[in-house]
Amino acid sequence: xxxxxxxxxxxxxxxxxxxxxxxxxxxxxxxxxxxxxxxxxxxxxxxxxxxxxxxxxxxxxxxxxxxxxxxxxxxxxxxxxxxxxxxxxxxxxxxxxxxxxxxxxxxxxxxxxxxxxxxxxxxxxxxxxxxxxxxxxxxxxxxxxxxxxxxxxxxxxxxxxxxxxxxxxxxxxxxxxxxxxxxxxxxxxxxxxxxxxxxxxxxxxxxxxxxxxxxxxxxxxxxxxxxxxxxxxxxxxxxxxxxxxxxxxxxxxxxxxxxxxxxxxxxxxxxxxxxxxxxxxxxxxxxxxxxxxxxxxxxxxxxxxxxxxxxxxxxxxxxxxxxxxxxxxxxxxxxxxxxxxxxxxxxxxxxxxxxxxxxxxxxxxxxxxxxxxxxxxxxxxxxxxxxxxxxxxxxxxxxxxxxxxx
Numbered sequence: 256x257x258x259x260x261x262x263x264x265x266x267x268x269x270x271x272x273x274x275x276x277x278x279x280x281x282x283x284x285x286x287x288x289x290x291x292x293x294x295x296x297x298x299x300x301x302x303x304x305x306x307x308x309x310x311x312x313x314x315x316x317x318x319x320x321x322x323x324x325x326x327x328x329x330x331x332x333x334x335x336x337x338x339x340x341x342x343x344x345x346x347x348x349x350x351x352x353x354x355x356x357x358x359x360x361x362x363x364x365x366x367x368x369x370x371x372x373x374x375x376x377x378x379x380x381x382x383x384x385x386x387x388x389x390x391x392x393x394x395x396x397x398x399x400x401x402x403x404x405x406x407x408x409x410x411x412x413x414x415x416x417x418x419x420x421x422x423x424x425x426x427x428x429x430x431x432x433x434x435x436x437x438x439x440x441x442x443x444x445x446x447x448x449x450x451x452x453x454x455x456x457x458x459x460x461x462x463x464x465x466x467x468x469x470x471x472x473x474x475x476x477x478x479x480x481x482x483x484x485x486x487x488x489x490x491x492x493x494x495x496x497x498x499x500x501x502x503x504x505x506x507x508x509x510x511x512x513x514x515x516x517x518x519x520x521x522x523x524x525x526x527x528x529x530x531x532x533x534x535x536x537x538x539x540x541x542x543x544x545x546x547x548x549x550x551x552x553x554x555x556x557x558x559x560x561x562x563x564x565x566x567x568x569x570x571x572x573x574x575x576x577x578x579x580x581x582x583x584x585x586x587x588x589x590x591x592x593x594x595x596x597x598x599x600x601x602x603x604x605x606x607x608x609x610x611x612x613x614x615x616x617x618x619x620x621x622x623x624x625x626x627x628x629x630x631x632x633x634x635x636x637x638x639x640x641x642x643x644x645x646x647x648x649x650x651x652x653x654x655x656x657x658x659x660x661x
Contacts, residue, residue, distance in 0.1 A: 433585070
């Protein structure tokens with residue numbers, strides 16, 4: 256029969272990421288395109304011990320659980336967010352989700368009607384764009400600079416479009432790696448609060464802050480939008496995940512915010528999957544509570560290694576092929592955003608790179624307009640150092656071939 260899919264669903268089938276992920280399964284293929292941490296750095300031994308303990312202690316670990324998520328893990332998260340990030344939120348204001356992508360999806364489902372205007376950073380993450388497109392939202396990009404979103408531009412777009420949401424990632428924005436300044440955070444928060452605009456603050460990459468690594472003079476951590484508005488405000492939904500710091504396969508993220516928001520998201524989550532994996536949440540909570548695992552030390556280790564890989568990538572971009580490329584070195588996160596030499600197009604360069612066995616994310620995947628077509632996003636956290644070197648060499652070859660033709 257002929258299936259009649261919703262028109263907006265077709266965007267899911269045409270994404271270049273589908274092809275890249277299929278190719279990435281090959282042993283010889285190198286992907287600098289995806290949002291992946293380094294699997295060799297996963298706390299495998301600690302997770303194995305936690306899994307064995309949880310499975311041997313209580314068969315209820317294999318049972319259905321609460322839609323809101325495992326209570327002791329929500330309590331642990333409430334305490335950890337307060338201690339490490341100055342985010343003070345009660346456990347009953349936290350919903351555990353299957354990663355940040357589900358948190359975004361649940362909120363958009365209950366908050367955004369088709370054709371509702373939604374403000375996003377320009378450029379922004381492909382996952383955020385997919386969620387909004389599938390819901391039929393009208394996506395309005397907001398420009399920014401090295402300090403974050405431009406407040407006057409934000410104000411103008413709010414007044415003109417009367418949007419339903421602002422979706423942003425102030426800590427190491429995907430894909431640009433920008434870390435918003437404290438003053439810019441306050442300006443954005445002030446304008447959104449004035450117009451009663453809800454902000455979805457994605458802090459998926461906030462822990463990957465290289466100033467926290469040993470041997471680097473650490474700056475004081477810049478407060479989140481959520482913590483800046485507390486305790487009296489309710490204009491921010493704060494979301495995050497353990498995927499980038501512990502392991503993606505645990506599929507454990509969270510949303511924290513006003514109780515009414517959490518209740519509505521929980522209600523639609525019960526329709527979507529009833530609950531995220533209770534077993535995974537109990538394993539994670541057992542490991543985090545263990546005396547043999549130190550999350551902060553684990554994160555420092557990640558930041559030391561990821562900083563080294565970023566430095567390697569920067570050195571490789573100093574070659575003559577990249578002479579006219581432009582980029583800002585991020586202070587953390589997982590990505591380097593590169594404006595290609597004049598005349599190069601990210602999609603065309605990707606097609607040439609794929610033939611050589613390497614991939615990156617073209618800028619077109621990160622913007623609803625054509626403004627980012629001359630840019631690419633490079634992931635430096637997943638490939639090992641040798642793989643990163645080879646992958647960058649292959650991309651450089653593709654750049655050389657293109658510039659030789661022009």
